[in-house]
Amino acid sequence: MRLKTTLEQWQTLQAIEQAGSIQSAAVTLNKSHTTLIYSVKKLEDQLGIKLIEVKGRKAGLTEHGKTMLRRAQSMLEQARELEMISEQLNSGVESQITVAIDHLCDPSWLYTPLSEFLTQNNTTSVQVVETSLSKTTDMVVNELADIAIINLPITNYPAEAFGTTTMVPVISAHHPLARKPQVSLADFATTSQIVVRDLGDSDKAKQNVGWLRARQRITVDNFDHAFRAVEQSVGFCRLPQHLVEYRQNNKIKVLELEHSNQYQVALHLTLPKGAKSGPAAIALYQALLKSVEYRA
Structure with missing residues (x-):
């Protein structure tokens, strides 16, 4: 018609x-x-x-x-x-870009700048992929991502500081260890530890990080499952402090662990495609870098 x-x-x-x-x-x-x-x-x-x-x-x-x-x-x-x-x-703006975000990163560090980026760009769709350990490396070296938030340094891929994530040991508020003012690694010998699975595809490249050699290891896919497992007294786990604070849950307790109370993981921002990066990827990358100043 x-x-x-x-x-x-x-x-x-x-x-x-x-x-x-x-x-x-x-x-x-x-x-x-x-x-x-x-x-x-x-x-x-x-x-x-x-x-x-x-x-x-x-x-x-x-x-x-x-x-x-x-x-x-x-x-x-x-x-x-x-x-x-x-x-x-x-003008060559990409119709879609992929952002790989390491699971240790506070999601708000990505989504706040992304929201501002989208007010200036209503053309480019954004795929956000959560990664961990070897999958993070794989997304970078195989150029599967346009922007990557990583923690472990990757050879030949320059990166800028993006912040640090503090990992804290937590356990169910009903667990006997929750009543102790301070615990030691020896206390974990008879307690199961919950760890998050390496999301990489290659078994040879997969890594184990943060395992405290507990009696048993319960492996889950992500921190959401880990959090729920801790709530149900499955075991203890090291969780990102930002996640614990965001949920403000009285079902779990942060432990005072002797000589290993908390540790920090440095996060970095990189452009896996380097000089081949498109204008949208570069614009979002710059917005992410600028956001670091506001968080400082």
Whole structure:
């Protein structure tokens, strides 16, 4: 079905409403008064309803005109967005980028800058992939990510400091160890430890980090499962402090561990594709780097 009206006609009607008169709208659109009157009259004929009425010395929209314009607003906005998107795509902006975020990183460190980035870019979709240990390395060296938040240094991939994550030992508030003012590694000899699985695909490259040689090891996929396991008294675990503070859960207790109460993991930001990185990836990378200053 062929449309009776054009975007330009609706844009004219919008300009009249915003400017308050046909004369002012003509100045805004850089068109003659006569041209606008003709455009509106033609639109009225095409729709079969009155859109403009004269009140005193000014012409304004009728109730029908206002109703129709409200419906047309989103259409005009979408048309403007389409033109903006075409300009961005024409300039080489990526249609999609992938961000690899190590599971130790506080997610807010990514999503706050990402939200700001998206206000300036409505073209690029963003895939966020959670990684750990060997999978983090794999995403970088195989250039599967455009931006990567990593912890372990990766040879030949320059990186900038992005922050540190503090790991704290936690256990169920109902566990006998929770009642002790301080515990030692020996106390864990008869307690199961919950560890998060290396998400890498290669068994040879997989790593074990943070295991305290407890009696048993319970391996889970992510910190959410680890947190829930601790709540249910499955065992103890080292969790990121930001996660413990965010959940503010009285079902678990942070332990005072002798000589090993907490440790910090440095996080870094890198561009796996280096000079091949596109403008959207670089823009988000710079936004992430700038956000470090606000957190300092």
